[in-house]
Amino acid sequence: NKKINIAIDGPAGAGKSTVAKKVADRLSFVYIDTGAMYRALTYLALKTNTDIHNEETLNQLLLNAEISLKNEQGEQTIYLNDEEVSDKIRSSEVTNHVSYVAKHRAVREEMLKRQQQLAQNGYTVMDGRDIGTAVLPDAKVKIFLSASVEERARRRHQENVQKGEDSNLDTLIEEIRKRDQIDSERDVAPLVKADDAIEIDTTDRSIEQVTAEILTIVSAVP
Numbered sequence: 001n002k003k004i005n006i007a008i009d010g011p012a013g014a015g016k017s018t019v020a021k022k023v024a025d026r027l028s029f030v031y032i033d034t035g036a037m038y039r040a041l042t043y044l045a046l047k048t049n050t051d052i053h054n055e056e057t058l059n060q061l062l063l064n065a066e067i068s069l070k071n072e073q074g075e076q077t078i079y080l081n082d083e084e085v086s087d088k089i090r091s092s093e094v095t096n097h098v099s100y101v102a103k104h105r106a107v108r109e110e111m112l113k114r115q116q117q118l119a120q121n122g123y124t125v126m127d128g129r130d131i132g133t134a135v136l137p138d139a140k141v142k143i144f145l146s147a148s149v150e151e152r153a154r155r156r157h158q159e160n161v162q163k164g165e166d167s168n169l170d171t172l173i174e175e176i177r178k179r180d181q182i183d184s185e186r187d188v189a190p191l192v193k194a195d196d197a198i199e200i201d202t203t204d205r206s207i208e209q210v211t212a213e214i215l216t217i218v219s220a221v222p
């Protein structure tokens with residue numbers, strides 16, 4: 001086994017978390033979902049009526065919050081202080097506010113510090129928006145997953161339907177577009193492919209195919 005970190009970035013719904021989890025499983029690496037950290041902070045801000053556009057108060061909230069990613073019985077669980085929030089952070093309310101929270105420099109600096117700490121001993125697969133560019137610029141493997149916005153919305157729609165939730169494809173397309181736009185246009189660590197990342201378009205590829213491609217790339221690392 002190689003003591004490396006694997007960075008997987010890309011826009012919403014490109015399949016990052018599913019693929020990252022699989023790659024981590026196959027390599028016995030730790031999967032780190034950085035989006036869940038931004039989501040947990042967003043959940044906390046909404047719950048405590050904290051203004052998400054106020055960088056200073058939001059950062060204070062973060063500095064006092066413990067966000068932990070755990071692996072319990074093969075399931076990824078997220079804790080905010082002592083509260084289990086794994087499902088709560090996936091609500092559409094959190095989803096539609098998280099990109100505003102993630103814009104703030106102070107918030108990103110603190111998140112980056114925490115994420116770098118989690119990866120300091122290697123053996124991680126970390127997914128997010130700025131892992132290859134900002135959090136782990138020296139990662140030995142950098143992947144950028146992409147897919148058309150329609151395809152990404154269709155996947156989310158299917159997930160929602162499977163969960164028995166209300167879902168509207170056109171609304172999802174709009175929401176994903178909006179989130180991509182905010183993530184790509186922000187000043188600090190915007191969503192962009194790192195120069196040395198390998199891009200994989202997942203539009204017409206299965207999860208298994210994408211996973212296999214990444215494992216092949218990993219096996220080529222000296």
Ligand code: C5P
Pocket residue numbers: 012013034035036038039098099100102127128129130131179183
């Ligand atoms: O990956 P996920 O969709 O859960 O991420 C939620 C949001 O968190 C993203 O839309 C983005 O605004 C923010 N994020 C980020 N940087 C990361 C991971 C997520 O800005 N590394």
